[in-house]
Amino acid sequence: MSIKFIQAGLQTSLQDLGRYGYRSYGISQAGAIDPISLQLANWLVDNPANIPCLEVYLTGPEIEFCQNTTLGITGANFEIFINNELVESHQTLFLKKGDYLKFGRLNSGARAYIAFAGTIDTKAFLNSHSTDTTSKLGNNKGYSFTSGDQLELIVSNKKFTYKQIPQNLLINYSSNRVLRVTPGLEYPQLTKASQQTLFTDYFKVSPNSNRMGLRLSENQLFLRSPKDMTSSPITVGTIQLPQDGFPIIIMNEGQTIGGYPRIAQVISADLPLLGQIKPNANIRLFNVSHQHALAILQEKSDYYQTQLTPYSIKI
């Protein structure tokens, strides 16, 4: 045993960059909802970018360390304590055998990532260590960790240099968020009024959102002439409109085929932000073209690469 969960937290699960290539079997990608933060956590401890990390959601865990371990924690801004002493997130942390790491109040964002220098001793399923909590597959048979669970670390013997996430890459997640989207294939089927509402009004994120999807409330949208649609493939970031008129943003554990109109699609550059949206947050959708979306992504990627070079992360 290397680490032990004294308290597991609300939904602490092992994730990497996801499971690709199996959507035609109905298996969605799962993986970190904020893959940028996961990679930055790995950067803090000199790991390759795709090493599995713990994803912590809203209420973090308390962990006992049974051996010396180097950690990187970043993503959401939580209060973090080592042996009851407040320490800063977003930096390399050196824990000694017998130390306790405890998550306190969440100040902003929703998900933090804990990287361990080295890796965690687990078996991959379909080329990924991600936990698919909806379909119950992958790490820990698809379950989040519970109090008392233990994990075996394979600790790296490298000598570590202390690192901090560059100030320019730290995000102060606000509870009013703008997500950039491209219009979906069934966007023209919305009434004129709903087309306008979609891109101007605030939506509230419903508390029953999860790793499958963010459910939006407050504004109801309507189709010109509601009709049954043939089930079609959907993807992460697809915004679907079910019969009740309240949109759902499909996330990493969302289904692979859906039968509701696709009214918009979150741009690739903004997908990691989905992981940092808390229940009851307000979001607004901003309409951009596909070409613009790809240009934003390129710019974002270039920015991260200049900050982190020679380390390379997947944007």
Next chain:
Amino acid sequence: MTKFDYQIDINSDSSLLISFKDSSNSELSSYIAQLTKSFSENTLEHFIEAVSAYNSILLLFYPLGWQPQKTINQINKHIELFRLATSTQISLIRVPICYDPEVATDLDTFCSKKNISIARFIELHTKPTYRIEMLGFLPGFLYLSGLDPLLAQPRKSTPDYKIPAGSVAIGGNQAGIYPIESPGGWHIIGRTPLKFFDSERSPPTLANPMDKIKFYAISYQEYCGYEY
């Protein structure tokens, strides 16, 4: 060589959707299945994976540096040259189903709504050879075509919270099998002991799109004692 009318749309900044104009039919289904597969053997730049549905194929790409229009041109060329293989490996899978009320939780209500006896239901349900149209929505969920029109029934208005793995169901004019426990809105009219999805197995699915399925009835005792 059959040609199907299609169009390619930019679905998002990382995906393209090929939609076919024909309504779903068996020829189009095999075309879609084979064409989908051909993309993973083809070398489209930035390609991640292809997912098929009744009359569409979604192609996913790594978006960084991706040029959608260039890929659309490549796909048009690929479809132009693509030929349907005449003989492909199609298996016939015989699937045992228990229609006992113990596991077929909606069968009684279903039959009284349809005004048919359970015996007649079983006869109609086991008679056709079904075809797997697609896998998806859940890991390994089987969408089957071939249901006798007499057994078609719209989905439940309120979905069930928990449907056990192996449940055999009817939703609209489709038959389906729930490979893992999940919520769902289809009518549960039987259960199979076969494990259509097993994460310990590689590949985790038992059957593939275009495979044929034939149901046969087993008793509750046989269901409980079924060995893989």
